[in-house]
Amino acid sequence: MTATGLRPAAAGTLPGPADVAAAATRIAPYVLRTPLLHGPVTAAHGPDLLLKAEHRQAGHSFKMRGAANAVLALDADRVVTGSSGNHGIALAWLARSLGIRLTVVLAAGAAPAKAAVIRALGAETVQVGGGVAEREERAGRLAEETGATLVPSSDHPLVVAGQGTVGTELLADAPGTETVYVPTGGGGLLAGVCLAAAGHPVRVVGVEPALTPRYARSLTEGHPVQLPPCATVADGLRGQRPGR
Template structure:
């Protein structure tokens, strides 16, 4: 598999899935959070200007938008990649009678099953046995053959690969495939159209398929893409430090959707800075900020998302732990910076709002 993604791939995906996914809705919002500002990232969007925010609140002076992608078919952005993957194989006449199979924390499986149902294709989905029940139920509602294996995504993936080898089913992937990432990147094309003058987009990262697509499209338009990961589920951050994808441990409240042990090389390539040092950036957030961001979205805006989706917003609520890691923790917009936070999924149990998992 090639480890680079081009803007032409995203444009082709946009044409392929047009009319088959819901266009993203965007909404402006007032400042988020009241954490004391610390550190200064500066502004490195299209104009390269540098500014400072005020002392009360990490987002004071910035213009903030929310991309409501959780309203997408199946409740997450994954529908875009699944449609692009299956429609591309349909065009190439490479869809086998055995159908398609995928391993997933839930959202990619639902998207694959939904897209397969739309095209009359059989879908076999492998999930960790501890996947949220709401996701398992939704999968079965799409007619998927659901198989629960192990306790981590990596175990479900191994079982999926064995099934594909023995059954002849077409193996899709939750994030590590150019067609999947290109489909996800169509989201950035729509955001760019709906929010003129955008400087920065914040994206939650698990395996990195969404980030790879968004960052590739964002670079085309001179927009900075910020990858946001839980501090104890940092596959992309670790890969960038090592210079290649590496395995990491996963221990986060957002682990059900951002629990990939290893980031796709597509994301690692997309995250490398431009020659002038601008472009993409990778930051971490603690579980406490993720839980807080999710609750704030519900309490202040009546938006219910999963912890994985709230991770992107948590970047605006996170302060550096020390001066040494000020560039690694959280994101602080500059005065006048126009920032869009992607809320990428909402397949969650509302009851967990009052009984959120304890941060670890």
């Protein structure tokens, strides 16, 4: 499927809980069912804090879930993506295993160590100036020019459904959970966890860098807003605009 063929799904198809269940079956050979680890005590007699151990995945992040679901469902043999690093690393692991040709577009502030891992796994990297917005524009244009399949890091229903399997596992292992805090960059994990939480009495809270509050601003203003790039130690959360 070409990048052009991918876009209608990204723009017009909303995933549902059934898509998360289908993703869990599809990606099972490629991902680990990670445990919940006990975190530090946050206050005397406070609630238990559990941490989902996604650092144990190949590529060391939850990004393997969405990447695998999209690549396997689309049966892609040539892929282009834009990434801050973790999504690119996950796709590079898959590309090496499945014989896929992969190009990862990185923004100016991408971590050099992550770019090096992507290249070591056999993928090609392209560096662009600017931030996430410029990165995504270049990735889309490159996919169009080469006929490759564009697999966004977050803003696609297959990616969202794959990331939602984090929430499915979490709520199965800790059904009494009252609140789930979700790191929010492109929003794929947040959207996926919301799908997984449908029908559960649980509060889902997205957490974004204070210097780039694009989700909080968008909710306040009633429409998506785009903010300038920011510097943050949480390099995977540098998205400038909420996904569709």
